[in-house]
Amino acid sequence: xxxxxxxxxxxxxxxxxxxxxxxxxxxxxxxxxxxxxxxxxxxxxxxxxxxxxxxxxxxxxxxxxxxxxxxxxxxxxxxxxxxxxxxxxxxxxxxxxxxxxxxxx
Amino acid sequence: xxxxxxxxxxxxxxxxxxxxxxxxxxxxxxxxxxxxxxxxxxxxxxxxxxxxxxxxxxxxxxxxxxxxxxxxxxxxxxxxxxxxxxxxxxxxxxxxxxxxxxxxxxxxxxxxxxxxxxx
Numbered sequence: 115x116x117x118x119x120x121x122x123x124x125x126x127x128x129x130x131x132x133x134x135x136x137x138x139x140x141x142x143x144x145x146x147x148x149x150x151x152x153x154x155x156x157x158x159x160x161x162x163x164x165x166x167x168x169x170x171x172x173x174x175x176x177x178x179x180x181x182x183x184x185x186x187x188x189x190x191x192x193x194x195x196x197x198x199x200x201x202x203x204x205x206x207x208x209x210x211x212x213x214x215x216x217x218x219x
Numbered sequence: 220x221x222x223x224x225x226x227x228x229x230x231x232x233x234x235x236x237x238x239x240x241x242x243x244x245x246x247x248x249x250x251x252x253x254x255x256x257x258x259x260x261x262x263x264x265x266x267x268x269x270x271x272x273x274x275x276x277x278x279x280x281x282x283x284x285x286x287x288x289x290x291x292x293x294x295x296x297x298x299x300x301x302x303x304x305x306x307x308x309x310x311x312x313x314x315x316x317x318x319x320x321x322x323x324x325x326x327x328x329x330x331x332x333x334x335x336x337x338x
Contacts, residue, residue, distance in 0.1 A: 205323030
């Protein structure tokens with residue numbers, strides 16, 4: 115089974131700052147990786163698929179990059195509504211990473 | 220637009236069977252794979268299994284395969300989850316979700332339903 119490790123566990127930044135979230139796979143997943151955002155009490159929302167493609171309706175400040183085993187989700191300029199948990203997911207065995215919590219100072 | 224809604228008992232006794240249904244409204248269940256995912260309180264996401272609407276073909280998480288069955292009722296636009304021999308470790312919010320066409324990501328989710336396993 116492919117294990118996804120996300121870091122950091124928590125990211126605390128001010129509005130307008132750049133957020134960089136990492137997801138590392140235990141073996142190569144090519145570019146078959148997605149990112150989700152989950153706010154408290156809500157279902158996850160698909161942000162990025164195939165490492166770098168924004169899903170429908172996702173703001174341009176969210177971008178994804180990477181391939182193989184190392185992936186990054188970047189929020190270029192944090193908005194207060196970006197306070198949430200973020201999860202990565204690979205499509206080979208459909209496992210999720212443990213998540214990163216983004217806090218707004 | 221298409222919406223998903225989970226339904227079923229919120230409380231299940233240990234060793235009994237958990238049964239949930241997901242109703243697809245505003246669109247057809249056809250042409251997609253459909254999935255169940257769960258999230259224990261305060262923890263991360265775990266994929267449970269999926270089903271293809273037409274063939275009924277399924278696949279399950281290796282860790283849950285022996286206890287889980289996913290089925291579909293196309294006439295009702297519903298798909299279902301059954302999990303046998305539940306324990307407290309199965310307490311979680313259960314989400315139903317649609318698998319994105321030609322990809323294996325989840326592009327549409329229900330709001331989720333909390334199932335507590337307790338006597």
